[in-house]
Amino acid sequence: MKAAKILHELEKEDIRILAAVELGMKKHEMVPIKHISFFARFDLEETEYRLDRVHKIGLLQRNKVGSVAYCLNSEGYDVLALHTLFSKGHIESIGPSLGKGKESDVYRCLTKDNIQVALKLHRLGQTSFRNIRKFRSYVEDRTHTSWLYISRLSAKREYEGLNRVYKLHLRTPKPIAQNRHALVMSIIQGEEISKFDELNNPAQHFNEIIREYKLFFSEAHVIHGDLCEFNILLNPDDQILIIDWPQWEDWNHPNAKELVTRDITNLCAFFKKKGVESNPDEIIQDILVLNPKFRTNL
Ligand SMILES: Nc1ncnc2c1ncn2[C@@H]1O[C@H](COP(=O)(O)OP(=O)(O)OP(=O)(O)O)[C@@H](O)[C@H]1O
Ligand SMILES: [Mg+2]
Numbered sequence: 001m002k003a004a005k006i007l008h009e010l011e012k013e014d015i016r017i018l019a020a021v022e023l024g025m026k027k028h029e030m031v032p033i034k035h036i037s038f039f040a041r042f043d044l045e046e047t048e049y050r051l052d053r054v055h056k057i058g059l060l061q062r063n064k065v066g067s068v069a070y071c072l073n074s075e076g077y078d079v080l081a082l083h084t085l086f087s088k089g090h091i092e093s094i095g096p097s098l099g100k101g102k103e104s105d106v107y108r109c110l111t112k113d114n115i116q117v118a119l120k121l122h123r124l125g126q127t128s129f130r131n132i133r134k135f136r137s138y139v140e141d142r143t144h145t146s147w148l149y150i151s152r153l154s155a156k157r158e159y160e161g162l163n164r165v166y167k168l169h170l171r172t173p174k175p176i177a178q179n180r181h182a183l184v185m186s187i188i189q190g191e192e193i194s195k196f197d198e199l200n201n202p203a204q205h206f207n208e209i210i211r212e213y214k215l216f217f218s219e220a221h222v223i224h225g226d227l228c229e230f231n232i233l234l235n236p237d238d239q240i241l242i243i244d245w246p247q248w249e250d251w252n253h254p255n256a257k258e259l260v261t262r263d264i265t266n267l268c269a270f271f272k273k274k275g276v277e278s279n280p281d282e283i284i285q286d287i288l289v290l291n292p293k294f295r296t297n298l
Helices: 002-007 012-024 033-040 044-057 074-087 126-135 143-166 202-220 256-273 280-288
Strands: 060-062 069-072 093-100 104-110 116-122 175-179 182-186 232-234 240-242
Touching: 002 074, 012 033, 012 044, 012 069, 012 074, 033 044, 033 069, 044 060, 069 074, 074 116, 074 143, 074 175, 074 182, 116 143, 143 175, 143 182, 143 202, 202 240, 202 256, 202 280, 256 280
Parallel strands: none
Antiparallel strands: 060 069, 093 104, 104 116, 116 182, 175 182, 232 240
């Protein structure tokens, strides 16, 4: 991973300049140098020297028209998150990729105590961000900062959701730390059930998933919100694991019924292809009535 390699070459002043650009991005699409200088508490000369250096390393984007201004690119944002996680000892080294989701990169890492953990970097809205960069000489709409904001929000949501469900001691990853768009969690072994042509005990897995889903709902008051064959893993002991929690919602969410319906409909459709017949409406009702709010008006 590029950011991990670069991190070791950086001086603490480089990190400070990146953090100053990040601060400036709360208000600006492209942050003018004098604002960066203010946030970094460097004089203009030092600020320009650092910006130039960090830009050459490939962590910033510079505008091409008007007065000089900068914003972080995704590697710059990775560097800031990794720097924080490294300095807190949550990770010490980054290894190979564990998987690539629709909107994330997941890596195998080691902590300072040599424990293996998973690092998930949320990457929302970056495809459109790249397209914008390709077609314009400078970026002028809010899409620019929104990738950074929504990626951070997504990691934060997943961390909160995992904290809520992990307390139940079911088979979900253990949340360890979160910073910006990065989430550190326990590593789990397994393959997505979508990858299996045949499952040994499809009916048993199906029942186990429903049983856990009910516990998430009734005990943690959480709806997964993105339950599908890509987010259910099967470990070598043939046990299921449920991952990918950024889209969770509280069981009292105004769309709770729709979210449960979508999750269970997806699940039943996948298992139907594996020969498991079920009645989704009945299962959805069984789940919803666990919340007193739904008992009277189903
Ligand atoms: N804790 C973990 N341990 C080991 N591998 C993991 C872990 N979390 C995720 N992975 C691997 O990375 C892949 C992508 O993870 P995940 O499903 O959480 O991301 P995603 O699909 O991009 O999420 P999103 O739906 O938020 O875009 C998984 O399919 C899995 O192979
Ligand atoms: Mg996924």
